[in-house]
Amino acid sequence: xxxxxxxxxxxxxKWRGLLLSAVITNLMVALWVVSSDVPNNGVRSYDRVFQSxxxxxxxxxxxxxxxxxxxxxxxxxxxxxxxxxxAYPVPRKMIFLAKLIIIGTWTFVxxxxxxxxxxxxxxxxxxxxxxxxxxxxxxxxQQEAIRMLxxxxxxxxxxxxxxxxxxxxxxxxxxxxxSFLLSNAAMVIVNNLSVEDGYGNFVMAALLCFALGVLMxxxxxxxxxx
Numbered sequence: 754x755x756x757x758x759x760x761x762x763x764x765x766x767k768w769r770g771l772l773l774s775a776v777i778t779n780l781m782v783a784l785w786v787v788s789s790d791v792p793n794n795g796v797r798s799y800d801r802v803f804q805s806x807x808x809x810x811x812x813x814x815x816x817x818x819x820x821x822x823x824x825x826x827x828x829x830x831x832x833x834x835x836x837x838x839x840a841y842p843v844p845r846k847m848i849f850l851a852k853l854i855i856i857g858t859w860t861f862v863x864x865x866x867x868x869x870x871x872x873x874x875x876x877x878x879x880x881x882x883x884x885x886x887x888x889x890x891x892x893x894x895q896q897e898a899i900r901m902l903x904x905x906x907x908x909x910x911x912x913x914x915x916x917x918x919x920x921x922x923x924x925x926x927x928x929x930x931x932s933f934l935l936s937n938a939a940m941v942i943v944n945n946l947s948v949e950d951g952y953g954n955f956v957m958a959a960l961l962c963f964a965l966g967v968l969m970x971x972x973x974x975x976x977x978x979x
Contacts, residue, residue, distance in 0.1 A: 754843065754847065755847060755850065755851060755854075758843065758847060758848060758850075758851035759851045759854060759855060761851075762825065762851050762852055762855055763855065766821075766824065766825060766855075767824075771821065771859075774817075775817070775863050778813060778814075778817065778867070779866070779867050779870050779871075782806075782809050782810055782813055782867060782871055783870060783871045783874040783875075785809065786802070786805060786806055786809060786871055786874070786875060787871075787874055787875055787878045790805055790809070791805070791875065791878075791884050791885075792882070792884055796884065796885065797884070797885055797886070797887070798885065798887060799885060799887060799889055799893065799897075802875060802885065803872070803897050803900075806868060806871045806872060806875070807868065807900075807901075807904050807940075808940045809871075810864060810867045810868050810871060811864065811904065811908050811936055811939060811940055812933070812936040812937060812940060813867070814860055814863050814864040814867060814908060814912075815860065815908055815911055815912050815932050815935065815936035815939070816929060816932045816933055816936060817860070817863065818856055818859065818860040818908075818909075818912035818932065819912070819915055819919075819925075819928040819929050819931075819932035820925075820928075820929070821855075821856055821859055821860075822852075822856050822912075822915065822916060822919065822928055823919070823925040823928050823929075825852045825855070825856065826849075826852055826916070826919070826920075827919055827923050827924065827925055827928065828925075830923045831923065845974070846974055849970075849973075849974040850974075853913060853916070853970055856912060856913065857909040857910070857912065857913060857966075858909070860905075860908055860909040860912040861905045861906060861908070861909040862905075864904070864905040864908045864909070865901060865902065865905040868901045868904070868905070869901065872897070876889075899952065900952075900955060903952065903955050903956060903959045904955075904959070906959050906963070907939065907958060907959040907962040907963070908936075908939070908962075909966075910959070910962040910963040910965070910966035910967075911935055911936065911939050911962050911965075911966060912932070912966070913966035913967070913969065913970040914931075914935055914965055914966050914969040914970070915927075915928050915931040915932045915935065915969075916969065916970045916973035916974075917969045917970070917972045917973035917976060918931040918973075919931070919973070920973045920976040921976070939962065942958050
Protein backbone atom coordinates (compact mmCIF):
# COMPACT_ATOMS: atom_id res chain seq x y z
CA UNK A 754 0.00 0.00 0.00
CA UNK A 755 2.78 2.44 0.92
CA UNK A 756 4.62 1.80 -2.35
CA UNK A 757 1.41 2.44 -4.31
CA UNK A 758 0.97 5.77 -2.53
CA UNK A 759 4.58 6.70 -3.29
CA UNK A 760 4.08 5.91 -6.99
CA UNK A 761 0.89 7.99 -6.99
CA UNK A 762 2.71 10.96 -5.47
CA UNK A 763 5.57 10.58 -7.95
CA UNK A 764 3.11 10.72 -10.86
CA UNK A 765 1.32 13.78 -9.42
CA UNK A 766 4.46 15.83 -8.84
CA LYS A 767 5.86 17.88 -11.74
CA TRP A 768 9.46 16.74 -11.64
CA ARG A 769 10.75 18.39 -14.83
CA GLY A 770 10.79 21.87 -13.32
CA LEU A 771 12.25 20.60 -10.05
CA LEU A 772 15.04 18.70 -11.83
CA LEU A 773 15.88 21.71 -13.97
CA SER A 774 15.97 23.92 -10.86
CA ALA A 775 18.22 21.39 -9.11
CA VAL A 776 20.66 21.38 -12.04
CA ILE A 777 20.78 25.19 -12.13
CA THR A 778 21.27 25.27 -8.36
CA ASN A 779 24.15 22.79 -8.67
CA LEU A 780 25.85 25.04 -11.20
CA MET A 781 25.31 28.16 -9.09
CA VAL A 782 26.73 26.60 -5.91
CA ALA A 783 29.74 25.27 -7.82
CA LEU A 784 30.32 28.63 -9.49
CA TRP A 785 30.09 30.45 -6.17
CA VAL A 786 32.56 28.15 -4.40
CA VAL A 787 35.07 27.99 -7.25
CA SER A 788 35.01 31.59 -8.45
CA SER A 789 34.23 33.53 -5.26
CA ASP A 790 34.43 31.75 -1.91
CA VAL A 791 37.73 29.90 -2.33
CA PRO A 792 39.81 32.57 -4.14
CA ASN A 793 38.39 35.61 -2.34
CA ASN A 794 38.47 34.22 1.20
CA GLY A 795 41.98 32.88 1.00
CA VAL A 796 41.01 29.25 1.51
CA ARG A 797 44.21 27.19 1.60
CA SER A 798 43.20 23.85 3.07
CA TYR A 799 40.92 21.05 1.92
CA ASP A 800 39.31 20.80 5.36
CA ARG A 801 38.17 24.41 5.07
CA VAL A 802 36.93 24.10 1.50
CA PHE A 803 35.05 20.83 2.11
CA GLN A 804 33.38 22.45 5.09
CA SER A 805 32.37 25.45 2.97
CA UNK A 806 30.90 23.16 0.32
CA UNK A 807 28.81 21.36 2.92
CA UNK A 808 27.62 24.68 4.34
CA UNK A 809 26.45 26.14 1.05
CA UNK A 810 25.04 22.89 -0.24
CA UNK A 811 23.26 22.06 3.02
CA UNK A 812 21.51 25.41 3.37
CA UNK A 813 20.55 25.44 -0.31
CA UNK A 814 19.00 22.00 -0.51
CA UNK A 815 17.25 22.06 2.85
CA UNK A 816 15.47 25.20 1.61
CA UNK A 817 14.92 23.43 -1.73
CA UNK A 818 13.23 20.61 0.18
CA UNK A 819 10.81 23.09 1.74
CA UNK A 820 9.73 24.11 -1.77
CA UNK A 821 8.99 20.48 -2.60
CA UNK A 822 7.17 20.06 0.72
CA UNK A 823 5.08 23.13 -0.06
CA UNK A 824 4.08 21.70 -3.44
CA UNK A 825 3.28 18.24 -2.13
CA UNK A 826 1.53 19.18 1.12
CA UNK A 827 0.80 22.87 1.70
CA UNK A 828 -0.47 23.56 -1.84
CA UNK A 829 -2.81 20.57 -1.61
CA UNK A 830 -4.38 22.07 1.49
CA UNK A 831 -4.71 25.48 -0.15
CA UNK A 832 -6.19 23.99 -3.34
CA UNK A 833 -8.43 21.59 -1.37
CA UNK A 834 -7.08 18.62 -3.37
CA UNK A 835 -5.89 16.97 -0.16
CA UNK A 836 -9.51 16.14 0.66
CA UNK A 837 -9.59 13.78 -2.33
CA UNK A 838 -6.64 11.85 -0.91
CA UNK A 839 -8.24 11.72 2.52
CA ALA A 840 -11.32 10.19 0.90
CA TYR A 841 -9.30 7.08 0.05
CA PRO A 842 -9.67 4.14 2.46
CA VAL A 843 -6.10 4.74 3.64
CA PRO A 844 -4.94 6.20 6.97
CA ARG A 845 -3.83 9.83 6.73
CA LYS A 846 -0.55 8.95 8.37
CA MET A 847 0.22 6.58 5.50
CA ILE A 848 -0.45 9.33 2.94
CA PHE A 849 1.87 11.73 4.76
CA LEU A 850 4.50 9.03 5.19
CA ALA A 851 4.59 8.49 1.42
CA LYS A 852 5.07 12.22 0.86
CA LEU A 853 7.78 12.52 3.50
CA ILE A 854 9.69 9.51 2.15
CA ILE A 855 9.80 11.22 -1.26
CA ILE A 856 10.89 14.55 0.24
CA GLY A 857 13.57 12.92 2.39
CA THR A 858 14.90 10.81 -0.48
CA TRP A 859 14.92 13.81 -2.84
CA THR A 860 16.87 15.89 -0.31
CA PHE A 861 19.37 13.10 0.37
CA VAL A 862 20.07 12.47 -3.32
CA UNK A 863 20.23 16.11 -4.44
CA UNK A 864 22.39 17.12 -1.48
CA UNK A 865 24.80 14.23 -2.07
CA UNK A 866 25.02 14.85 -5.82
CA UNK A 867 25.58 18.56 -5.25
CA UNK A 868 28.45 17.87 -2.85
CA UNK A 869 30.06 15.51 -5.34
CA UNK A 870 29.58 17.90 -8.26
CA UNK A 871 31.00 20.91 -6.40
CA UNK A 872 33.99 18.95 -5.09
CA UNK A 873 34.80 17.70 -8.60
CA UNK A 874 34.41 21.23 -9.98
CA UNK A 875 36.76 22.55 -7.30
CA UNK A 876 39.39 19.89 -7.95
CA UNK A 877 39.32 20.64 -11.68
CA UNK A 878 39.64 24.39 -11.05
CA UNK A 879 42.36 23.82 -8.47
CA UNK A 880 44.40 21.80 -10.97
CA UNK A 881 44.58 24.95 -13.13
CA UNK A 882 44.69 27.80 -10.59
CA UNK A 883 46.34 26.06 -7.60
CA UNK A 884 44.21 27.69 -4.90
CA UNK A 885 45.16 24.87 -2.52
CA UNK A 886 48.68 23.49 -2.62
CA UNK A 887 48.48 20.83 0.08
CA UNK A 888 48.41 17.23 -1.22
CA UNK A 889 45.06 15.47 -1.40
CA UNK A 890 45.41 11.79 -0.59
CA UNK A 891 43.08 8.95 -1.53
CA UNK A 892 42.48 8.33 2.18
CA UNK A 893 41.36 11.95 2.67
CA UNK A 894 38.96 11.67 -0.26
CA GLN A 895 37.53 8.45 1.17
CA GLN A 896 37.01 10.15 4.53
CA GLU A 897 35.23 13.02 2.84
CA ALA A 898 33.02 10.65 0.83
CA ILE A 899 31.82 9.03 4.06
CA ARG A 900 31.22 12.46 5.62
CA MET A 901 29.20 13.46 2.55
CA LEU A 902 26.92 10.43 2.99
CA UNK A 903 26.39 11.16 6.69
CA UNK A 904 25.85 14.85 5.98
CA UNK A 905 23.29 14.15 3.24
CA UNK A 906 21.40 11.91 5.68
CA UNK A 907 21.45 14.70 8.28
CA UNK A 908 20.18 17.26 5.74
CA UNK A 909 17.34 14.95 4.68
CA UNK A 910 16.37 14.64 8.35
CA UNK A 911 16.52 18.40 9.05
CA UNK A 912 14.39 19.00 5.93
CA UNK A 913 11.46 17.22 7.63
CA UNK A 914 11.42 19.47 10.71
CA UNK A 915 9.66 22.48 9.08
CA UNK A 916 6.55 20.38 8.38
CA UNK A 917 5.20 21.10 11.86
CA UNK A 918 5.75 24.84 11.51
CA UNK A 919 4.32 24.79 8.01
CA UNK A 920 1.17 23.03 9.18
CA UNK A 921 0.46 25.80 11.70
CA UNK A 922 -0.26 28.43 9.04
CA UNK A 923 -0.17 26.22 5.95
CA UNK A 924 1.85 28.75 3.98
CA UNK A 925 4.99 28.46 1.89
CA UNK A 926 6.74 31.45 3.57
CA UNK A 927 6.48 29.70 6.94
CA UNK A 928 8.22 26.66 5.45
CA UNK A 929 10.93 28.68 3.70
CA UNK A 930 11.77 30.87 6.71
CA UNK A 931 11.85 27.94 9.13
CA SER A 932 13.99 25.93 6.68
CA PHE A 933 16.44 28.81 6.36
CA LEU A 934 16.80 29.20 10.13
CA LEU A 935 17.08 25.47 10.75
CA SER A 936 19.61 24.92 7.97
CA ASN A 937 21.84 27.70 9.28
CA ALA A 938 21.61 26.28 12.80
CA ALA A 939 22.60 22.86 11.45
CA MET A 940 25.58 24.37 9.65
CA VAL A 941 26.82 25.88 12.94
CA ILE A 942 27.03 22.33 14.28
CA VAL A 943 28.86 21.15 11.15
CA ASN A 944 31.41 23.95 11.49
CA ASN A 945 32.30 22.67 14.95
CA LEU A 946 32.94 19.12 13.75
CA SER A 947 36.32 18.52 12.16
CA VAL A 948 37.59 15.49 10.27
CA GLU A 949 40.20 14.95 13.01
CA ASP A 950 37.39 14.14 15.45
CA GLY A 951 36.54 11.03 13.46
CA TYR A 952 33.03 9.97 12.52
CA GLY A 953 31.63 9.49 16.03
CA ASN A 954 30.47 13.06 16.66
CA PHE A 955 29.36 13.43 13.05
CA VAL A 956 27.20 10.31 13.25
CA MET A 957 25.74 11.37 16.60
CA ALA A 958 24.81 14.78 15.17
CA ALA A 959 23.19 13.09 12.15
CA LEU A 960 21.20 10.74 14.38
CA LEU A 961 20.07 13.69 16.51
CA CYS A 962 18.88 15.45 13.34
CA PHE A 963 17.06 12.27 12.31
CA ALA A 964 15.32 11.96 15.68
CA LEU A 965 14.24 15.62 15.59
CA GLY A 966 13.12 15.31 11.98
CA VAL A 967 10.96 12.26 12.67
CA LEU A 968 9.53 13.78 15.86
CA MET A 969 8.62 17.12 14.26
CA UNK A 970 7.27 15.48 11.11
CA UNK A 971 5.06 13.25 13.26
CA UNK A 972 3.87 16.31 15.18
CA UNK A 973 3.07 17.97 11.86
CA UNK A 974 1.05 14.96 10.71
CA UNK A 975 -0.83 14.93 14.02
CA UNK A 976 -1.59 18.62 13.59
CA UNK A 977 -3.07 17.94 10.13
CA UNK A 978 -5.72 15.83 11.81
CA UNK A 979 -6.93 18.65 14.08
